[in-house]
Amino acid sequence: MVTRKLFSTFQAGFGNHFETEAEEGALPKGQNSPQKCPLGLYAEQLSGTPFTWTYRIWPTVLHKPFKTCDTDRFKNWLTSFDRDDSRLHVSPVQYRWSAQEIPTDREVNFFEGIQTMAGAGGPELKDGMSIHLYACNKSMQKEAFYSSDGDLLIVPQQGAILVKTELGRLRVEPQEIVVVQRGVKFLVEVLEGNSRGYLCEIFKGHFVIPDLGPIGSNCLANPRDFETPVAYYEDIEETWTVINKFQGKFFSFDIHHSPFDIVAWHGNYAPYKYDLRKFNTIGSISYDHPDPSIFTVLTAQTDDPGQAVCDFVIFPPRWLVQEHTFRPPYYHRNTMTEFMGNIAGVYDAKEKGFGPGCSSLHSAMSGHGPDSGVFEKASNADLKPQLVAENSMSFMFETAYQLKLTDYAVDDKHVDTEYYKCWENLPKLFKK
Ligand SMILES: O=C(O)Cc1cc(O)ccc1O
Numbered sequence: 553m554v555t556r557k558l559f560s561t562f563q564a565g566f567g568n569h570f571e572t573e574a575e576e577g578a579l580p581k582g583q584n585s586p587q588k589c590p591l592g593l594y595a596e597q598l599s600g601t602p603f604t605w606t607y608r609i610w611p612t613v614l615h616k617p618f619k620t621c622d623t624d625r626f627k628n629w630l631t632s633f634d635r636d637d638s639r640l641h642v643s644p645v646q647y648r649w650s651a652q653e654i655p656t657d658r659e660v661n662f663f664e665g666i667q668t669m670a671g672a673g674g675p676e677l678k679d680g681m682s683i684h685l686y687a688c689n690k691s692m693q694k695e696a697f698y699s700s701d702g703d704l705l706i707v708p709q710q711g712a713i714l715v716k717t718e719l720g721r722l723r724v725e726p727q728e729i730v731v732v733q734r735g736v737k738f739l740v741e742v743l744e745g746n747s748r749g750y751l752c753e754i755f756k757g758h759f760v761i762p763d764l765g766p767i768g769s770n771c772l773a774n775p776r777d778f779e780t781p782v783a784y785y786e787d788i789e790e791t792w793t794v795i796n797k798f799q800g801k802f803f804s805f806d807i808h809h810s811p812f813d814i815v816a817w818h819g820n821y822a823p824y825k826y827d828l829r830k831f832n833t834i835g836s837i838s839y840d841h842p843d844p845s846i847f848t849v850l851t852a853q854t855d856d857p858g859q860a861v862c863d864f865v866i867f868p869p870r871w872l873v874q875e876h877t878f879r880p881p882y883y884h885r886n887t888m889t890e891f892m893g894n895i896a897g898v899y900d901a902k903e904k905g906f907g908p909g910c911s912s913l914h915s916a917m918s919g920h921g922p923d924s925g926v927f928e929k930a931s932n933a934d935l936k937p938q939l940v941a942e943n944s945m946s947f948m949f950e951t952a953y954q955l956k957l958t959d960y961a962v963d964d965k966h967v968d969t970e971y972y973k974c975w976e977n978l979p980k981l982f983k984k
Pocket residue numbers: 841842843844880881882884890901914920921948
């Protein structure tokens with residue numbers, strides 16, 4: 553018999569220990585591993601760490617043998633950046649790229665449409681991160697995926713997607729993000745056809761909300777605005793394939809049932825989504841331009857305090873009121889590496905050439921800052937309160953690692969080879 557339970561609710565909070573059951577009484581009371589689980593379910597622990605206990609119709613181990621996967625399907629997804637690989641390039645150039653094209657002549661699902669841009673380290677020692685674009689037009693069917701390599705932060709830019717995970721379902725649209733952790737099986741349905749966006753994969757640790765320090769108890773991304781799904785299951789007996797990325801290689805196995813068969817779970821290792829429009833943005837109310845670390849939504853830290861595997865930072869619509877200040881970003885060089893993307897609208901440091909879907913990279917210590925048009929305007933602006941980036945949303949993946957670039961990223965087909973020209977007209981203003 554086929555049963556589909558549909559729930560549209562979610563659990564609010566960040567990193568909470570949640571418990572949820574799609575059938576009454578499915579969660580064991582007072583213990584994790586009873587001699588016999590309620591409703592004849594199998595107990596299976598998913599340790600990330602932290603941990604989640606799942607109660608499912610079939611344990612994960614019940615599958616046909618692992619096979620190596622048709623590697624061509626995922627050939628643009630690179631994972632290990634420390635290996636000697638002729639497809640990787642080292643460059644301090646300030647890069648800007650056009651949006652990834654969504655194929656029109658063939659069907660591509662979410663994972664097949666992943667195009668790696670840059671990365672450092674790899675999953676072997678669980679240290680590093682990588683950045684990708686995705687572009688797809690097809691929903692996945694009878695096929696699910698899990699990564700043994702790291703956690704994925706998905707930033708849709710065009711097209712709402714349904715992220716169906718073992719622990720529940722999340723509908724995610726542009727201006728929202730979703731995090732799916734290592735090991736969690738999931739598939740992606742394209743709800744509006746053509747879809748694209750950005751991905752950050754971290755091989756170390758997990759994303760957390762940043763410590764607020766002197767900001768105190770609230771602002772930035774408030775914990776209650778994170779949404780974790782409730783349990784959802786399918787009791788369907790038919791052949792499914794599960795694809796596994798393991799140390800950058802792709803494997804698969806067949807199972808005789810839907811992998812989305814977890815009837816109840818409890819724990820604090822679970823996917824979540826967040827609506828970037830809920831971000832409580834703070835800024836200077838006196839003078840000067842603060843570092844955009846105050847716009848950090850999520851951070852994954854290395855072992856060195858303040859050095860991030862990845863800070864996920866956004867540039868939402870906000871008021872600028874600073875007096876006697878050059879209000880856009882200052883010119884700077886940075887020990888961190890800054891990858892930026894534009895989800896919607898205009899980024900205030902770049903009036904032209906960085907439209908929605910575009911990306912840029914400013915690597916460690918490579919100078920960058922506003923283009924000459926923005927410099928001219930902001931140096932002479934009447935400094936009344938100003939709403940910037942109205943209806944816009946840009947973001948940055950900022951990392952302490954030095955990134956290597958892929959063939960795609962250095963190919964002139966995608967690179968804005970004129971990028972350097974946006975600074976060329978900066979005038980000499982020096983007068984003795
Ligand atoms: O380079 C960028 O556009 C990102 C950025 C913005 C800002 O306001 C200050 C520093 C910084 O790196």
